[in-house]
Amino acid sequence: MMKLDGIVAFVAVADRGSINEAARHLRLSKSAISERLTELERALGASLLQRNSRQLALTEDGLTFLERARRIVVEANEAADELAQRRGEVSGPLRIAGPRGFGDQHLGAALYGFMARYPDVAVTADFDDRISEAAGGYDAVIRIMAGELPKLAVQPLTTSRRTLVAAPAYLEQYGRPTSIDDLTRHKAIHYMERGPDDWAFKSENELLIARVAPRLRVTSCMAMREAAIAGLGIAMLPTFHTHKALKAGALEIIDIGTAPDLTQIVIAYPNDPRPSAKLTALIGHLRLAFGDPPYWDEGLPIPA
Structure with a gap:
């Protein structure tokens, strides 16, 4: 029987290109990721990945399975979020990405305040300037940018x-x-x-x-x-x-x-007409935490 954690591990490896990066993202050991992949392949009766010392590639079966696996992971997360929202709960895992400098100086502190307010939320915060503008693998990404992000819902936070x-x-x-x-x-x-x-x-x-x-x-x-x-x-x-x-x-x-x-500082997330309760709560919290104009501009002689 297929297990959800094996499917999650497979999608993380496929999206990040290596077991090391998948393990870092899921906060698991490399051996745990490998074991889950092996168990998933055994349950499917198919080899999903070609592994050698230099690279990792999807097999033909892996490419075929990946699209459905992604949908399974998304739908499982959405189902959990919907149940939590029905109960009015702000809880569960929340994966956030943002620029390193802004994360180190401002976003991190705002997230800590959010977690103190909602103790049942477990946050993974990935601060890296090289993260793609796509929200794949994350519930939301913080971006400092002009223009649109295709296929993502975008809400402004501050300036x-x-x-x-x-x-x-x-x-x-x-x-x-x-x-x-x-x-x-x-x-x-x-x-x-x-x-x-x-x-x-x-x-x-x-x-x-x-x-x-x-x-x-x-x-x-x-x-x-x-x-x-x-x-x-x-x-x-x-x-x-x-x-x-x-x-x-x-x-x-x-x-x-x-x-x-x-330039607007925005939060982007997979386009969904009904964001999860925890994401809605995060957006409101960040807007209040930063302010608009933001707190860091208070008292500065900024040219008009």
Whole structure:
């Protein structure tokens, strides 16, 4: 007889491409995942995966079974959620993904408050900038982005504001830019996975581009913030990363007379006309926890 935990293990391995990643996601040992897969294959009388030392691939039977297996897992979770919702319960497992920097500084604390309020919810929080925008394997993903996410329901939580910042010592040495033309004569700290070394600004209905030579390129917004505090150059960063340094005077906001860079922070989840009770409760809690405008922008001299 097939067991649900074996089907869950199979879907996790197929979606994540390895037993190691599936074990991390399900918070199980690799041996437990392997045992569940073996038991599932025995029950089906078919080999679902080809395993060797270098890679793991689905067999033809595995590819055929995967679509139904995914539906089984989704329907089992939905059934559990529906029963909990009928009873008015906010309980059960909740799998959340979000950007690492925002998760470390703000989302984590908000989730801890949510768990204190709802002690029967068990949260798995995966903070990783490289997680796909698809919600596969998660009940919800937090994204800081403009535009739509196909096939997902999206609800706004709050707003992210990005500003140019630099250390007072840097501005004293190199001067304070007051226009886009001024920026081109400065040193920049860029996020290296965001494309060209450009900054884009809106001025009325016009999009203006400033190409500023990088002094440092890095894949961590928190490292960018620390480099700016150290006086290495100007950085374009969201205020949820810089608010403490701004209030302490370690960084200053640079106003070049353009419109503020605003992006929604959203929660996305599989498109369902009736979200689970725990997801509905989470959305409400996060909105209250962050505020709009968000608490980290309170008291900052943000250009209008």
